[in-house]
Each structure stands twice: as structure tokens, then as C-alpha cells.
Amino acid sequence: METYIMAIDQGTTSCRAVLINHAAEVIASAQKEFTQYFPHPGWVEHDANEIYLTVQSVMATCLQKAKADPQQIVGIGITNQRETTVVWDKESGLPIYNAIVWQSRQTSEICDQLRAQGCEELIQSHTGLRIDPYFSATKIRWILDHVDGAQERAEKGELLAGTIDTWLIWKLSDKAAHVTDYTNASRTMLYNIYDRCWDPEILKLLQIPESMLPQVQDCSGLFATVPAFHFYGHAVPILGVAGDQQVALFGQKCFHPGMAKNTYGTGCFLLMNTGETPQRSKNGLVTTIACGYEGKITYALEGSIFVAGSAIQWLRDQMHFMSSSAESEDMAKASGDHSVMVVPAFTGLGAPYWDPHCRGAIFGITRGTTPEDLTRATLNSLAYQTRDVLTAMEKDAGRKIAALRVDGGASANRYLMQFQSDLLQCQVVRPQNVESTALGAAFLAGLSCGYWENLQEIEAMNSGDHTYEPAISKEEADALYTRWQQAVRAARMMPYTE
Numbered sequence: 001m002e003t004y005i006m007a008i009d010q011g012t013t014s015c016r017a018v019l020i021n022h023a024a025e026v027i028a029s030a031q032k033e034f035t036q037y038f039p040h041p042g043w044v045e046h047d048a049n050e051i052y053l054t055v056q057s058v059m060a061t062c063l064q065k066a067k068a069d070p071q072q073i074v075g076i077g078i079t080n081q082r083e084t085t086v087v088w089d090k091e092s093g094l095p096i097y098n099a100i101v102w103q104s105r106q107t108s109e110i111c112d113q114l115r116a117q118g119c120e121e122l123i124q125s126h127t128g129l130r131i132d133p134y135f136s137a138t139k140i141r142w143i144l145d146h147v148d149g150a151q152e153r154a155e156k157g158e159l160l161a162g163t164i165d166t167w168l169i170w171k172l173s174d175k176a177a178h179v180t181d182y183t184n185a186s187r188t189m190l191y192n193i194y195d196r197c198w199d200p201e202i203l204k205l206l207q208i209p210e211s212m213l214p215q216v217q218d219c220s221g222l223f224a225t226v227p228a229f230h231f232y233g234h235a236v237p238i239l240g241v242a243g244d245q246q247v248a249l250f251g252q253k254c255f256h257p258g259m260a261k262n263t264y265g266t267g268c269f270l271l272m273n274t275g276e277t278p279q280r281s282k283n284g285l286v287t288t289i290a291c292g293y294e295g296k297i298t299y300a301l302e303g304s305i306f307v308a309g310s311a312i313q314w315l316r317d318q319m320h321f322m323s324s325s326a327e328s329e330d331m332a333k334a335s336g337d338h339s340v341m342v343v344p345a346f347t348g349l350g351a352p353y354w355d356p357h358c359r360g361a362i363f364g365i366t367r368g369t370t371p372e373d374l375t376r377a378t379l380n381s382l383a384y385q386t387r388d389v390l391t392a393m394e395k396d397a398g399r400k401i402a403a404l405r406v407d408g409g410a411s412a413n414r415y416l417m418q419f420q421s422d423l424l425q426c427q428v429v430r431p432q433n434v435e436s437t438a439l440g441a442a443f444l445a446g447l448s449c450g451y452w453e454n455l456q457e458i459e460a461m462n463s464g465d466h467t468y469e470p471a472i473s474k475e476e477a478d479a480l481y482t483r484w485q486q487a488v489r490a491a492r493m494m495p496y497t498e
């Protein structure tokens with residue numbers, strides 16, 4: 001009887017379950033969306049119970065699709081949208097408020113207060129992060145402030161908090177385990193990534209009782225057991241957990257310092273493995289935990305670009321240049337123009353600029369500019385922004401990368417990948433299976449039970465990589481990049497007004 005690992009990928013808009021075999025092939029998968037709540041402009045919330053039910057439903061559908069017996073599943077790996085936070089009642093098991101999603105800006109006032117109190121240095125030097133509503137800490141504070149009696153109940157030990165991995169494990173284990181892994185902990189802005197503990201000073205500052213927080217463990221190992229009544233008559237262990245971007249780094253086999261991956265989705269997420277010593281960023285990136293494996297912590301530098309694939313959606317849905325994002329490839333190839341520059345700062349600029357006031361701009365338009373030219377320039381902007389972040393990473397890490405590993409929806413665009421390689425003057429490597437997230441979660445789970453022996457065995461698997469090599473000179477690449485930097489400078493000089 002063939003055995004499998006089940007990866008659960010709990011994303012921002014949908015939940016997926018993916019069955020993976022020993023050759024790291026996808027045997028079956030099931031996906032289901034869940035409701036997004038926008039109670040106020042800029043707020044984003046999820047119903048944590050709906051997320052749990054959706055996960056259960058995709059697990060069942062996936063088993064059915066594969067016609068697999070639950071006994072064939074040797075373990076579960078979980079990866080999740082990071083930072084999104086749930087607070088729930090330990091007794092009833094019910095959330096006391098919706099899950100506050102990573103994108104939600106409802107805690108920006110709390111962040112402003114922390115900045116006004118001069119806490120930036122404390123936060124960066126203990127957690128590696130910048131003060132931002134993105135991270136979990138202020139989301140917990142907000143819930144305790146806005147739900148009647150919550151602070152008091154938290155102090156009495158009646159409430160639990162966690163990121164989505166913690167919530168799912170607690171539910172799937174029938175309340176037996178309140179745990180998380182190092183990567184998810186490192187995104188809360190409450191975890192001291194140097195001392196490896198919930199940070200007493202930050203907890204005190206935010207008045208968050210430590211009793212609410214989960215136990216933190218390695219990404220690969222036993223987290224909990226899903227009892228037989230939750231898994232069709234067969235008890236199955238949860239053996240691997242990590243946040244989605246870290247798990248993609250792992251799924252891309254970036255096991256060694258200096259290896260980096262970029263995920264081209266709605267936004268872009270770049271992570272570089274920086275080894276066992278955390279590198280503090282001086283160039284607008286955050287320091288985070290890449291993995292905890294066999295008692296060893298690996299750190300990463302991370303930079304997020306807010307607008308990437310969503311700029312292609314803008315061309316498709318607002319500009320009506322095309323009917324599918326994939327068409328952008330042929331359109332870009334049909335353009336002969338290099339001079340148009342699109343700065344897609346629709347919601348400000350993320351790393352390394354952190355400029356919330358900047359808005360999008362287009363430069364270099366002539367009477368002859370076509371939709372093809374604008375499409376090409378928009379695709380190019382994904383590559384330029386990637387060079388911005390990678391340059392910052394290389395400066396912080398004090399090393400150059402040899403190759404950039406890529407995944408995510410827009411990595412299917414061959415024009416973009418070639419331009420990326422040209423502009424970075426390094427190899428761009430795209431695996432055949434771009435399901436890096438599901439694979440990474442499966443690897444973490446499989447490694448902890450001997451399904452895969454060790455990292456070397458995983459490294460040795462052929463992932464059918466396609467490699468793009470630079471096809472222009474360094475001088476040409478630098479000249480293009482200089483123009484991009486001018487365009488960003490100009491866009492940032494135009495003040496944004498409502």
C-alpha cells in the first residue's frame with residue numbers, strides 16, 4: 001500500500017489539501033474558498049470556525065479524489081497565511097472575535113502609539129520586525145480592547161490566542177495541543193528571535209498575558225495527533241508546521257545560506273536564507289526565522305512587495321488590455337518599447353522603501369505608446385521591484401546570490417522570468433512543480449517520521465528545473481535599472497491627495 005503525506009495549505013482566500021507521494025508528486029488536491037469580511041474600509045477579517053470547517057472539507061474531498069484510505073496518510077503538514085490572529089475561549093472553543101487578517105489595517109492607531117512611545121528600536125532589536133499592523137501583536141491587543149471583559153478573562157487564563165496554524169492544530173487535536181512553530185511565532189512581533197522566547201518586555205508593553213500564547217517548537221516534529229474520529233477512523237499525527245512564505249523557501253530547497261526564493265503572486269515575497277545567525281537589516285527588510293529543524297534555527301531576510309501580479313490584474317480588469325493574465329506574455333513580447341516605466345505603487349511602496357504615501361505612476365508615454373508597451377512595462381515593474389529588494393538583501397547579508405528560485409502564479413510568465421534574469425544578471429530557476437508551499441509542508445512532516453531520510457535525500461530529487469540565464473550585458477541591465485530608480489524617485493515626489 002503506497003503511503004502519502006497530506007499537506008494543508010491554509011491561505012488568505014482559500015484552503016487546500018494536497019496529497020504528496022514519496023517522489024514529491026501531487027497525487028490529488030482539493031481547494032475551497034471561504035468568506036472575506038470587510039467590516040470597515042481597510043479592515044479584513046475571517047471567521048475562524050469557517051476556516052476550520054473548510055479545512056475539514058478539503059481534507060475529505062482530497063482523500064476521496066485520490067481514492068485513498070485514511071490509513072495511507074502517514075502524517076499531516078500544515079502551512080498557513082501568516083500573522084492572521086485568533087483569540088478564543090479555552091472552555092467553549094469559540095473565537096471571541098473574528099480572525100484579524102494580516103492585511104487588515106485596523107490596528108494602525110495602536111502602532112502609531114507604539115511609535116510615539118519610541119518602541120521601534122525595542123521591537124526591531126528583539127523581534128527583527130518593523131512596527132506594523134501586519135504582525136499579530138497589535139491584533140491581539142485590539143481584540144482585548146474591543147471585546148467586553150476580554151482583558152480580564154485573558155488575565156484569568158480563560159482565553160487562548162494563536163495564528164491560524166495554532167488554531168487549526170488545537171481544533172484538529174480536539175483541544176489537546178496549543179502549539180506553534182518558530183516561523184509563525186517570529187511573525188507575531190511578540191517573539192524574541194534572538195533569545196527564542198515570548199518577549200517579556202513586549203508582552204508587558206502590550207499587556208498581553210503569556211498564558212494566552214502557544215508553546216513554540218521546531219517546524220518538523222510531532223505537534224499533535226488528530227484523533228480517529230476526526231480523520232475517518234484513523235488517528236494521524238501532525239508532523240510539520242510553518243508559515244506559507246517560509247515553507248515555500250523550504251519547498252524550494254533553499255537549505256543553505258545565500259539561497260533565495262521569490263514568490264510572484266498578488267504581491268511578491270522574497271526570502272533569503274542567511275544561516276544560523278540573524279542578520280539585522282539596515283536596508284528596509286525584516287529579519288525572521290526561516291526554519292527550526294533538528295533543534296537548529298535558520299534565519300532569513302524578508303522583503304515584501306505589495307503590488308506584483310495584482311498589477312497584471314489591473315491591466316486585465318480595469319484597462320481591459322487582455323482577458324487573462326497569461327496573455328500578458330505575448331503582449332509583452334509584441335512590444336518593442338523599452339522606454340515606458342510603470343511604477344505600480346497602488347497602495348504605496350513596501351520593502352525597501354516603506355512609503356505608504358506614494359501612488360502609481362507611468363513615465364515615458366508618447367503618441368505611439370500601445371497597450372502592449374504598457375503591459376511590458378508593467379511586467380518589467382515586477383522584476384525591477386525584485387531587484388530593489390534583492391539589492392537590499394545582498395547588502396544586508398554581505399553576499400551575492402548565485403540564483404533566484406521562483407514560484408507563484410506570475411512565475412509562469414516566460415517573458416517576465418527572462419527579463420528578471422537579465423535585470424538581476426543571475427540565474428532564475430523555476431521548478432516544474434511550483435507547488436512549493438504544499439511541498440515544503442509535506443517535506444517538514446515527512447522528514448520528521450522518516451518518510452524522507454534527510455535534507456540530502458530531498459535535495460537529490462529532480463524537480464525538473466527550468467533555468468533562465470542573463471541574455472543582456474551588465475551595462476545594459478544597470479542602465480535599465482537606473483531609469484527605474486529615477487522613475488521611483490519621481491513617483492515619490494508627487495504627493496498623494498484623496
Ligand code: ADP
Pocket residue numbers: 264265266267308309310311312313325326327328329408409410411412413
Ligand atoms: P496568490 O497566491 O497571491 O493569490 P498566485 O500565486 O495564485 O497568487 O498568482 C496569481 C497572480 O499572478 C495574479 O495576480 C495574476 O494576475 C498573476 N498571474 C498569473 N498568471 C500570470 C501570467 N502568466 N503572467 C503574469 N501574471 C500572471
